[in-house]
Amino acid sequence: MPSSPLIGIGFRVPIAKWTLANLHRFDVLEVTVDHYIRGGEYTCKAIRNLVDRIPLVLHGVGLSIGTDVPLDDEYLDGVSEVIEDLKVPSYSEHLAWTKVPGIDLANLLPVPKTRAVAEMLIPKIERLQSRLPVPFSLENISYVFDFPDGEMSDAEFFNLLFRETGVGMLLDVENLFVNSHNHGIDPQGFLDELPEGVVTGVHAAGGPLVRRPYLDEPFYADNHSQQVPEQALDHLGYALQRQHPETIILERDNDYEKGDELLADVSRLREQVARAAAMREASVTDATAH
Secondary structure (H helix, E strand, O other), rough: OOOOOOEEEOOOOHHHHHHHHHHHHHOOOEEEEEHHHHHHHHHHHHHOOOOOOOEEEEOOOOOOOOOOOOOOEEEEEHHHHHHHHHHOOEEEEEEOOOEEOOOEEEEEOOOOOHHHHHHHHHHHHHHHHHHHOOOOEOOOOOOOOOOOOOOOOOOHHHHHHHHHHOEEEEEEEHHHHHHHHHOOOOOHHHHHHOOOEEEEEEOOOOEEEOOOOOOOOOOOOOOOOOOHHHHHHHHHHHHOOOOOOEEEEEEEOOOOOOOOHHHHHHHHHHHHHHHHHHHHHHHHEEEEEE
């Protein structure tokens, strides 16, 4: 049977002291590489203080792999240095673009799901895999809009990248929930299409339902300010029937002071993992009996 995933939170400097005081409640912490590269002395010291105290994994927001320009060598040098400094076993980024030459858009934007875009991405992924000393995974993002000339569904596009490069997937179950509500994506269909074992890690978070007079209907915003919705936990449980992530990370980027909510969500994630494990075991037992 696959080992149980490590469960923890994304490390955020504003709650560094609280995180250290509750370190025994987590199996792992996720560090954002950009906080370390661009953070000041206090931020870097707070992150380095975690090394050898708890397992760490590395996540990024500044790669912009979907921008149709060569990868930023200086940025990759920084990522490599952080991997070495923090002794992390893996690195993940978003399947998105966040900048155009000379302008940082400060937002995760979707890539057009076309063969031409895939052919642009494949050599970039392969270069990352050959250059970095740890496995690399891509995360599914939530998006407000999608490009109308897409040739593939989200799952079909990811599967093309999986087949061509062997890249892993960081599955964000809240992003899947958001997209299912906002764009009518079938979440179970998406998960069913993923190859078994391709998910290396999971993100979970929560955000508000936004209602505005100018909106035809309300939409969910992925701002990591609230507890994980039950639907996202359901998606996690469903995914765990065929996927075996090494880590499950709770993300929180607003309302940090609600520590009880973070701890409650970590407990809910553990309960979901335990239920999924029990279901797998029962399924194996039943199959053996017959």
